[in-house]
Amino acid sequence: MTVSENQALPGRAVHQVLSDGPIPKHEQLRAILHDLCRTALGPGDMLPSERKLVDEYGVSRITVREAVGQLVADGVLERVPGKGTFVARRTVRSHLHLASFHEDMRRAGAQPSTRVLSAEQAVPPLxxxxxxxxxxxxxxxxxxxxxxANEQPISVDDGWYNPNYLPELLTADLTASLYEQFDSKYGVPINRAEQSVAARACPADLARHLQITEGDPVLVFDRVSYSEKLPIERAISTYRGDRYQLQMSLDETSPQGGSNTGQVR
Structure with a gap:
């Protein structure tokens, strides 16, 4: 359900008076909106407009922006540039291990899909x-x-692939899992990778595809994948910082950092 500009707010969100007292009004409004997201709205539904909230609760725009901003930071809401603020899609968990994006998302309970932005044969950077x-x-x-994942943009993958082991790769189904095809079609299963992760500001060209604003935080994965000792792939994957989180379990017996867990929103 989407609440339009002139539509009344759902029952539990209406007629709640914000009082002066020890609890700031933006905190009171935050609690009301959080309850609205849990009980009356569903994932992907639009939040009432800023003007509607100002009129309904008799507060300032600053108060509304503070309350909504906190819920965005908490992952309850998400802003879509040029469209509005929506209830965040449910969180699905993904274990970061040596697997294709499609396999990883399916294990996390999400529906993966891929759109090819470009595909060519060219001289790679040095x-x-x-x-x-x-x-x-x-x-x-x-x-x-x-x-x-679930029709929501998660990452842009920019990959270079070794033609000596993947002849005529551009004729393959590039919307499907490449790793699965490396194994089944070319006999070079990916069984080892070296990867680094860095937090960066998103450049304009990628922001457009990820549906975020230029300069928003992203996680950048720099990955080299091997089949045994054969270098197959060099890829840079840029993930939305608000939809993908890294968690690590560390123990004293694992100098490599133990197991990693990713979270896709």
């Missing part, structure tokens, strides 16, 4: 060429894809 052990000027397959 660093990618060296990683894939290509000769100077040798071309590789370059595939850029938008990855989605």
């Amino acid at each position: 660093e990618a060429a060296e990683t894939l052990r290509l000769r100077p000027g040798e071309r590789a397959f370059h595939v850029v894809r938008l990855r989605l």
